[in-house]
Amino acid sequence: MQKYAQSLGNRRLRGNHHIRELVAQTHVSVKEMIQPLFVVEGIAEREAIPGLTGTYRDTPKTLLKQVEADLKAGVEKFLFFAIPANDKKSLHDFDHTFLQSQIRALKKQFGDAIWLACDVCLCSSTNHGHCGVLNDVMDHVLNPDSTRALAQMALACAQAGADCVAPSDMMDGRVRAIRDILDDHDLSQTVLMSYSAKFGGAFYGPFRVACDSAPDKKMKLQDRKTYQLSYRRADDAFICSHRDAEEGADILMVKPIIHYLDIARELTSEIRLPFAAYYVSGEHAMVESSAAAGLINGPAAHVEAWHAIKRAGVTIIITYGARYAREWLEEYAA
Numbered sequence: 001m002q003k004y005a006q007s008l009g010n011r012r013l014r015g016n017h018h019i020r021e022l023v024a025q026t027h028v029s030v031k032e033m034i035q036p037l038f039v040v041e042g043i044a045e046r047e048a049i050p051g052l053t054g055t056y057r058d059t060p061k062t063l064l065k066q067v068e069a070d071l072k073a074g075v076e077k078f079l080f081f082a083i084p085a086n087d088k089k090s091l092h093d094f095d096h097t098f099l100q101s102q103i104r105a106l107k108k109q110f111g112d113a114i115w116l117a118c119d120v121c122l123c124s125s126t127n128h129g130h131c132g133v134l135n136d137v138m139d140h141v142l143n144p145d146s147t148r149a150l151a152q153m154a155l156a157c158a159q160a161g162a163d164c165v166a167p168s169d170m171m172d173g174r175v176r177a178i179r180d181i182l183d184d185h186d187l188s189q190t191v192l193m194s195y196s197a198k199f200g201g202a203f204y205g206p207f208r209v210a211c212d213s214a215p216d217k218k219m220k221l222q223d224r225k226t227y228q229l230s231y232r233r234a235d236d237a238f239i240c241s242h243r244d245a246e247e248g249a250d251i252l253m254v255k256p257i258i259h260y261l262d263i264a265r266e267l268t269s270e271i272r273l274p275f276a277a278y279y280v281s282g283e284h285a286m287v288e289s290s291a292a293a294g295l296i297n298g299p300a301a302h303v304e305a306w307h308a309i310k311r312a313g314v315t316i317i318i319t320y321g322a323r324y325a326r327e328w329l330e331e332y333a334a
Ligand code: PBG
Pocket: 119, 121, 123, 131, 168, 169, 203, 204, 205, 206, 207, 208, 213, 224, 279, 280, 281, 282
C-alpha cells in the first residue's frame, strides 16, 4: 500500500481529455439551463444591457427573432421579464396587458417548442421600484396587499399561456396565494418555481438597469432589505424554502448562487425538491468585466461557475450565458 501512497492523487486520471471525460463526476448541459429574456414596452430598437453581453432589452419584434436564434442554439427554456412603459407604472393598479400580449405572442409563434417561465414580481410595474405595494406614507411594503397583487399577476401569466410562474418578490405567503388562485381558475397544471432563498445584496445591478426597477433613492425605503433575505442569517433560507415547499412550490431556488454555494449544498441535501440556481446579473457581469479587461477568459470562467453550481446539488441553472452554453461547454469543459 505504502508503495502507491504517493500516486493516490492520481495524475493518470487527468492525463488527457479522454480520461478526464471518463472520470468526470459533474456534467453541465444546456438542457438544464434557463435563459432570461427581457422585453420592453414602447422602445423603438433593442438595447444592449451593460454587463450582460448578448442579452438585450428586446422590442416585441426582436424578442421573437431572439428566441428563434436561441432555439437554433439549443436553448428551449426561458425566464421571461416584460417591462411596462413608464406611463403604465403605478402605485397599486397594475396593468398586465403588455405582459400577457408578449406571452401570447411567444406561445403563438413557438408553442410547446419553448418552455416559458414568467417572473412574478411588481418591481418593474411600480413607479417606485419596490417589489410590492407600499403603505400610504411609503415607508413599508404591505404584505397582504402585495401577495394579492402578485397572485393576480401570476394568474395573468398563466392565463396567457405561461408554463411556469416564478415569484421573485419575497413577500410571505405568496406561494400559497398563487397556488390557490391558479387552482381556482383551473390552472393547476402550471408549474410554480419559487425564488425561496433569495438574498438581498450587491449583485443585482445590471438586472435593475435591464428592468428599470432600482428602488427610488429619494424614498425613505431605499433598498430591499425588509423583504429579501439577509446574508447574515442563513437560517431564513431554510425556513423560507421549507415554507414554500409546504405551500405548493414545485421547484425551489437559491439566488444569487456563487457566494451562496454553501446554502445550496445544504438545502439540496435537505429538501428533495428540484432546485434552480440563479447565476445573477452581477455575478455574470463580474466575469464579463474581468474578461473585457483582459484579466480572465470569460467563457471558461462561466463554464467553471456552472460546474460549481452543479456540484452543489442544483439541477437547473438560470444563466445569461445559456445561449452560448453549447459552444462554450464544447470548448472548455474537457
Ligand atoms: C425581482 C428580481 C430580481 C432579479 C430577478 N427578479 C432582483 C432584484 O431586483 O431585487 C435579479 C436577477 C439578476 O440580477 O440577474 N425583483
